[in-house]
Amino acid sequence: MSAPAPRPGSSWRRTRLITMRELRERMHQRAYRIGLVVGALLAAAAVAVPTLLGAGDDDPTLQRVPVAFADAGSPAAAKARGDALDAQLRAQGNPTVRVRLESAEAARELVSDGTKDFAVIVRGAASDPRVAVLARTGGDGDPAPVLAALEHLAVQARLDAVAPGEADKVLAPLAVGSQEIDSGGPSSAATAVVSVFGLIVYIAGILLMTSYATGIVSDRAGRVTERLLTAARPQEHLAGKLLGVGAAGLLQIGVWLLGGLVAAAVLSGSIGDTFEGVPISLIVYFPISIILTYLSYAALSTVLVLPVRKTEDVGGALGPATMIQIVTFILASGNLRPGAAVPGFVEVLSYVPFFSPLLMMIRIAAGGVPFWQVLVSALITLIASAILVRVAAPAYARYAIEAPGGKGLGAALATLRR
């Protein structure tokens, strides 16, 4: 059986071979392919069904603009002027813009807390209104339709009382003042999108980490690790597994998201409309957040599953990692409010591995995060993950050889100490 001499093999080559094997094996699984299609269909349905069933007052396509008639005199008078403004907006071809009648203070609050991008406060009589537009810094709302409708109503009111030769008074422009309000928090559009993104990062993190951890336990219990380690170093095996499982998982999640995006694009007319008002940095960071979440938790799971004997016990062993993910998700959800500034401790945690991928996304949604901070946070997570895998790899190998079926936590700790 003579053959040409083997060519030199690099560490990266072996890692790549293991990665590609993992990826191919998963993609050839029927369950994976079914999951790919069903997941995409479910994502599309999740987007389409609420939209199709949600017609009426709760129609999410309606834009409700806070308007305060500060000098109306009575709630009834204010309501009458609000109704007239609504009617005029429809008459001017803006059927999706509606008046949300508020007091001046409430309208200001809605803008300052980030719930609305702008509000309109009207003072004076209908024929001579003085309008103040309160706009949130960085907001993308357009008050022009409301202002045009108010101007039209003012002209009409003047026409009723005008004397011959006073046409100039009728055509007097609307007095409009504007004020910017810096809320320091995410816009309502960014908040909505980051809520969905955060949920996906959370679910993807748990799914992919479990898939990876199950894979390494399965290899070890099936004794293939012993054979593999005669050809590759433990860290090459783990890195290949990590990348292969991750690539397969990310591909699957990507297809699911594509299903949702296509549904959203079909319903709204274009993909651009779906992300209107959402910072581009948030969209770019979203897949990075999934990758960082997966890498850090998969690295952690390498240590956590050392004492596991059977694949069915993986879920239990991953409890601590899952708890951290839940806490991170709660922190993210609890501190994600339109217009609300991100608390200091969340800013600190946005640099701490395991917490950082999701919490940095919240900060990006709120805006004002320098690029270097995002980079530093990502690098810390990457380095921590690499160190964790590097430290865990020899222990994993020793444990795979000495106790492939698992010998409990004590033995696992002993291999780590050695």
Place this chain on the structure above:
Amino acid sequence: MLEQGRVGLSAEHLSRRFGDVVAVDDLNFELPAGQVIGLLGPNGAGKSTTIRMAMGLLDPDGGSIAWNGTPAAGLDRRIVGYLPEEIGVYERMTVRDHITFFAELHGRSRSDARGAAERWAERLELPAAAVVSSLSKGNQQRVQLASALGHDPELIVLDEPFSGLDPIGQTVVEDLMTELAATGATLVLSSHDLERVERFCSYVALISSGRLRYDGSVDGLRARHPQLRRRVLELAEASPALESALPALERVDAHDPLRLAVQLDDMEPEPLLRAALDHGARVVGLAVVEPTMRELFVREVEAA
């Protein structure tokens, strides 16, 4: 030191513990390169631990183990082929992909590995396109063997290679071992199948309780136990009179009164024949029988 040939696998004061259990205890040996070597020992003797240290899978607690002078930890993985005791295969891969994957991992190019996969699948009579999980355990063992050999290693360590194989599979592997030995590769065969070890191995290393009891040729092992060489008398019919007259005579098999044996040095052939004839025994044969590997093994382990 080896009397002849160059040293292949060598261990010097090798030791390894697992908690309180001493698996390998100050083990020293020098095994020749280019031969088929039998690694023998009772269960728990430390054979698998020694093999795993030789493969660089376990670090010794003390001492060293080396191939051609290179410590196992720094050994080029392209030159070693290892068949573990238990089956460990990727069940969802095809036979072809499985062999290709491990050959590539051991440093072969993709095209070389593909070619090797086809060759080895054919050689071991495996369906190349079949998914490994669809194969019997015996055939999975063959897949594992092919995956250990696909990169043409020069040091081949086979831990119980006949385990799980049916007689046909055992014959295929036996033929393969003969071929591999002819190529000049070094084969280390760890097995409890002592008859096969005797048949294939020119050199044996016997370990018990983590220590080396013997390493050398099979003939050398026999020479250590001259008392196990016997003169065997074959009778046409049972002769209780002869058995009671000569207590030194023992049945080769306790249930067989037709084959009686005496230690070679205890009695010359002539007095033995005379005694048999004097007691009316009908002798049909007289031969010198060398001890089997099983007998040598038991004696060595008992002595330890």
